[in-house]
Amino acid sequence: METEIKDISRLTPKEVRSLIRKGTWDKPTAGLALGYAQANLVILPERYAFDFLLFCQRNPKPCPLLEVLEKGVPEPRETAPGADVRTDLPRYRIYEKGTFVREIEDISRHWASDLVSFLLGCSYSFEFALLEAEIHLRHIEEGKNVSMYITDIPCKKAGGFEGPLVVSMRPLSPDKVVRAIQITTRFSAVHGAPVHVGDPSRIGIDDLGKPDFGDPVRIGPDEVPVYWACGVTPQVALTKNRPDLVITHSPGHMFITDIRNEDLATS
């Protein structure tokens, strides 16, 4: 099994997507096609598309757009030509009127000509850059999901889409904080620079030991919690607006693009 995972980490994005499309791979995508950007997926009927696009434009840190597909188009021509968002993710979640109804491995039979697909950048890209710089990430060391928290910072509203900013937190040793800020600043297409450093109460977080999403991780006595805008933010906003239909990736089961993480750096 270890060997299999090691091998798949060296496949190209296209090869991994092909395995996923065939149903050979239905597990999380972390560590696959290393070096390439993975994306969150949100699919909405056309009548919600302008407001959601506006929500992303107004809240670029939690909602960094990698590509928006035109109505009825399932192929991400810019970020993964030849791919198909209906089949090339391992697992999807279907929401009706804001309520989760089922998780499936293929959304072809849910597809319709009025659906608009949004691919949003994901923290895997900046984590890759942090790891390359030998900045250790506790949740990866502990084999957990990153800790995520609902803050008291409101997003900018757009149409019916609104809600609080959700952040992911990574504890860093004090000598790594500046470098981590510099590195992630370059990656504005995938959440960018942190939104806060230090005291959790300043952004409405009561207890770092009780994340709203993901797992708690150990925080050393000298370590500084650093907070980045998180891709769960648009999911919270989507649930509040309660559209008739929303299709997303299942957490951790992302879309793998042909874009190298490094090519997402702004400078």
Next chain:
Amino acid sequence: METEIKDISRLTPKEVRSLIRKGTWDKPTAGLALGYAQANLVILPERYAFDFLLFCQRNPKPCPLLEVLEKGVPEPRETAPGADVRTDLPRYRIYEKGTFVREIEDISRHWASDLVSFLLGCSYSFEFALLEAEIHLRHIEEGKNVSMYITDIPCKKAGGFEGPLVVSMRPLSPDKVVRAIQITTRFSAVHGAPVHVGDPSRIGIDDLGKPDFGDPVRIGPDEVPVYWACGVTPQVALTKNRPDLVITHSPGHMFITDIRNEDLATS
């Protein structure tokens, strides 16, 4: 007259907008409320808004969005609370089916509840930063409009919106090129880093002495032409799509926001 201009350069954005709203100032806005970002304005009926927003999302260098107002809302609540895009620009242009029909000083009687307003960043902001760094700009020294050219680089299409990238060119002495690239890289909200440096034929420009828009300027024998994406690009794309109605600012007669240029820097 000189004194009057000098005084108005020190007014706040709100004070300048008030003079414009009253009709006291109907001239170009260059040099007014120095240090504050000025914006291009595009107003479109709702049925074109998603595609135009998508065009901007896909082409952020020529179409850097500062704020998108919701349908029927004339107040830019983020960039200039209390302002009104119907009255607070000195001059507007009305286009019907892609054809220019008239220039007016107030668009209140053209306003409708289905209109969506887009404010786009403008090169005045990065020119301000270049001038602060003592990088001289020839068109300002010569009292002309910047030279603009239609390139052979296609924009990414979105719905009916498409067209070539239009660039503005500034000749720089070779020892200023790197610094100018560094400075404008920080200003991705207002066109950002150049798209090209040097040989104009590489981007489909035949003769720098014959700009498609603006004025020709002197280029010294040792100087390097540097090209930035230009806000005329969306205007060309708008004309090609021929929407029933488009309202824009009149060239040079911009919307003055409450945002400091420096606050637009990404890092």
